[in-house]
Amino acid sequence: MQTTTRSTSGTLKNRGFATLLWLATAGIFIPGYFISTQQAAALSEIKREELPATPAAPAETQTAPDQAAPPADEQTPSEAPDPDEAEPSQVTPATPHLGEDPNAPLPEIIYDISKLPEPVQNMRQQLLDVARSGDPEKLRALLVTTGDDATQLSVIGLDEDPITFLKDQSGDKNGEEILAIIENLLNAGYVHLEAGTPEEVYAWPYFFGMPLDRLTARQRVELFKIVTAGDYEDMKSYGVYNFYRLGITPEGKWAFFVAGE
Template sequence: MHRSLLAGTFLLLFTTAASLAAAGSSTGLDDEIEGESRPAPSSQIPLPQEGDKPEAENGEPPEGNVTRPDTREETPIPDVLYDISALPEPVQRMRKLLMDAARSGDIENLRPLIGTGANRTQMALGGLEGDPIEFLREISGDDEGQEILAILLEVLEAGFVHLDEGTERELYVWPYFFSVPLEELTPAQKVELFKLVTAGDYEEMRTFGAYIFYRTAITPDGEWLFFVAGD
C-alpha cells in the first residue's frame, strides 16, 4: 500500500544531523528540515546508562544507542513474538492507543502519547526542544502526516521482540527485524519485511548490515520510548 512512498523516504535516511540542524528551527527541533525537502529522521538514539531516563530534562540525550540491538557475538537472537495478549497490560494499552491514533488519520492524536521532559518519545538524534508533532508532519511525505501514521501502524502490526528482560533497559520493540539479522530471515519473514520496505531497500540494508527503517519501542510500564529510522 505504501511501497512507493516508503522507498522514497528510505533513500533519505542517511541525512546527517548537522545538515538537519542547519535547516533551521521553525518547528523547534534540532534536526528539522524547512521547505519542500522531507528527509526521514536520523535515529541514533542514545542508550540510557544505569538508572538514567531515555532523555535528559534539558533535551540532550545520554550516551549510547537504544535503537540499535546489541551486536556482540554472544548475544542470542531474541524470539520473534506475535501474541499481543502476552504483553504486559500497559504495553498492550499504549500499542492500542498508538494504533488508534494512526488509524484516525489525525497526527494530533499522537500528542498525548508522546510525553514530556525525561519521558518524551525520542524521534531523532539530538534534543527535541520544540513541537514533536510538527516534526513528524515535516518528515512525512505528505503535508498532514498521514504517511508517517501509516508507517507507524504497519510497524506496530508486525511481529516484535522482547529485549533485556528483567533489567532497567527492558523493551518491547516493533518490528522484530530490529534484532533479527537480515540474512537469517525466512522466506515468510521476508514477505513480512516487504510490507514495510521494497526489495531494493532490503538489498541496501543487507549491504549496510542491519534493518534501518522505522522501528518503535514501548517500555514495560507503557511509555512510548522511541519511533525512529536510520542508524
C-alpha cells in the same frame, strides 16, 4: 538477271560505301577517341593533385622513455591516494543498533498480543487508534516530551515541536504516511529486548532485534510489507534493519519511534 545484277551491283556499291564510310569514320574518330581518353586521364590526374590533402590523423601521444610515470611506490605525495577520501563502499558504517552481534542468540519473535503486559497492550492500542484516525495531532497526548524519559523521535535529538517534526518526516507532509507506518509496525511481530534491565522494551517490528542475514525467506516477505526491496538492499550494507521502529516500556510508556542509525 539484269535486275539481279543491278541489285547486286547496288548492294556491292552500298557495301563499298559502307566500308569506306566505316574506314573513314575509323580513321577520324578512333584517334580522336584515344586523344579524348588521354585528355580525360590527364584531367583526372590534375584534379587529384589539386584536391586539398586530407589531414593526417594525429599520432597518439606517446610518453618518452625519460618521461614515463614513476612506479606507484615512488609517487610524490600529491599523486598518492588520499586516505581521507575513501570510496563510499570503504567507509565504515555507523554502529548498528540492537541485534548488531551476528553471533548473539536470536530473540523470540512474538505475534501473540495477549503476551504483552497490560500497560503495553493499552499503549499499543492507543497508538493504533490514533493512526487509524488520520490525525497526527492526537499523538501529542501519548508522547512524553520532557525529562530523560522523553519519547525519542530522532537519533540526533529534537529541538522542535514533535508533531511538526513528524509531519516534516512524512512523505505527504501532513503526517498521514507516518500514521500508516505506525500502524504497519504495530501489526507486525515484536520482540522483548533487554529483559530485567533499565533498557527493557517491547519493540516493533521484530526485525529491529535481528541481523538481516539471518532472516528466513518467510521473514523477508514480512519485511517487504514494511520496506521495499531497494530499502532492504541498502540495509544489507549495515547488516541490520534501520527503518522505523517503535518501542514501549513494560510500564506502558512510548519509548521511541525512530528511523536511521
